[in-house]
Amino acid sequence: MSAVMRYSAPAIVLHWLMALLIFAGFPLGLTMVDLPLSPDKLKLYSYHKWIGVTLLMLVAIRLSWRLTHTPPPLPASVAVWQRRASAIVHGLLYLLMIAIPLSGWLMSSAKGFQTVWFGVLPLPDLVGKDKALGDLLAEVHKVLNFTLLGLVVLHVGAALQHHFIERQPFLQRMGWGKKERT
Amino acid sequence: MKMTLFALLAVLAAPVAHAVEYQTVLPKQSSIGFEFRQMGVPVKGGFKRFATQMAFDPAKPEAARAQIEIDLASIDAGSPEADEESAGKLWFNRSVYPKATFVSSQIRALGNNRYEMRGTLTLKGRSRDMIVPVTYTPGKNAATFDGGFVLKRLDFGIGEGMWADIATVANEVKVKFRIAATGK
Numbered sequence: 286m287s288a289v290m291r292y293s294a295p296a297i298v299l300h301w302l303m304a305l306l307i308f309a310g311f312p313l314g315l316t317m318v319d320l321p322l323s324p325d326k327l328k329l330y331s332y333h334k335w336i337g338v339t340l341l342m343l344v345a346i347r348l349s350w351r352l353t354h355t356p357p358p359l360p361a362s363v364a365v366w367q368r369r370a371s372a373i374v375h376g377l378l379y380l381l382m383i384a385i386p387l388s389g390w391l392m393s394s395a396k397g398f399q400t401v402w403f404g405v406l407p408l409p410d411l412v413g414k415d416k417a418l419g420d421l422l423a424e425v426h427k428v429l430n431f432t433l434l435g436l437v438v439l440h441v442g443a444a445l446q447h448h449f450i451e452r453q454p455f456l457q458r459m460g461w462g463k464k465e466r467t
Numbered sequence: 468m469k470m471t472l473f474a475l476l477a478v479l480a481a482p483v484a485h486a487v488e489y490q491t492v493l494p495k496q497s498s499i500g501f502e503f504r505q506m507g508v509p510v511k512g513g514f515k516r517f518a519t520q521m522a523f524d525p526a527k528p529e530a531a532r533a534q535i536e537i538d539l540a541s542i543d544a545g546s547p548e549a550d551e552e553s554a555g556k557l558w559f560n561r562s563v564y565p566k567a568t569f570v571s572s573q574i575r576a577l578g579n580n581r582y583e584m585r586g587t588l589t590l591k592g593r594s595r596d597m598i599v600p601v602t603y604t605p606g607k608n609a610a611t612f613d614g615g616f617v618l619k620r621l622d623f624g625i626g627e628g629m630w631a632d633i634a635t636v637a638n639e640v641k642v643k644f645r646i647a648a649t650g651k
Binding site: 322323330398399400401404405 | 552
């Protein structure tokens with residue numbers, strides 16, 4: 286039995302924590318926009334923004350961790366084109382994990398609502414109230430999110446394919462199952 | 468003797484010559500704004516149309532009076548969605564109560580161009596006595612009157628039913644105004 290190369294514990298925790306928050310924030314965002322104005326709608330908007338700001342903070346930590354810690358090498362069975370694709374997709378995922386909460390924060394400011402993390406920590410308004418800019422950023426936020434959705438499908442699909450079809454212990458890389466030793 | 472008479476006349480005439488009673492309000496230089504908290508986030512708004520009638524003579528502040536009538540349809544509640552919502556029954560119920568009014572009852576000088584104005588604010592058919600501090604700033608062409616107070620929206624039934632939840636939309640609303648007026 287070959288050794289399973291795992292990501293470091295902080296990388297694994299950050300990966301799953303962010304995955305959980307993204308999977309909560311995405312449908313929340315989709316649902317809340319179509320609701321008629323109500324206190325519940327205002328609450329959902331706030332929760333969505335708090336999740337986004339949390340993700341922005343987490344991605345900063347995660348990126349600095351990633352840049353200082355080498356991930357485990359891919360198994361030899363992974364083809365060269367797949368390695369390239371993997372690098373591109375991972376790069377884009379990082380880019381979107383930064384760009385999506387940023388676009389949401391800017392959109393909120395442009396729409397005239399400051400983002401106050403958990404109702405306690407106010408984020409500065411980097412742009413002033415501007416309806417046209419707010420509408421544009423809403424569109425950008427939406428497009429970036431659906432791009433993320435597409436990339437996540439690829440990312441999850443590739444991991445599952447390597448794990449179940451090629452029977453490589455792929456999910457273990459991200460902490461799934463017991464740590465196997467040689 | 469002639470000189471004394473002139474001097475006397477000058478002294479008598481002086482307060483009359485300098486006394487200004489501010490009566491003509493300049494709408495473009497006047498504003499009414501408010502701020503409230505929504506989920507802990509400060510939201511600013513205001514009213515674009517309001518009619519002010521006033522008379523203020525700094526020499527006789529106790530005789531001053533002010534009356535403001537606000538067209539609630541001119542609201543900026545922070546977003547187009549909120550503007551629309553505010554017209555409904557749970558908020559201003561604007562089809563029944565299209566205006567808000569403030570009528571002063573007593574004005575008292577506090578010194579240093581500061582005044583205390585008491586009066587009645589009527590919103591959505593409900594009246595409350597308010598105490599409003601006002602600062603008077605004389606100017607070359609027009610004088611400005613700046614004031615503000617905090618009202619509790621639920622005192623006036625602004626935001627009923629589901630909106631009575633003050634954890635989402637705070638009860639306190641900070642109101643700030645600036646009235647510019649010229650005299651004669």
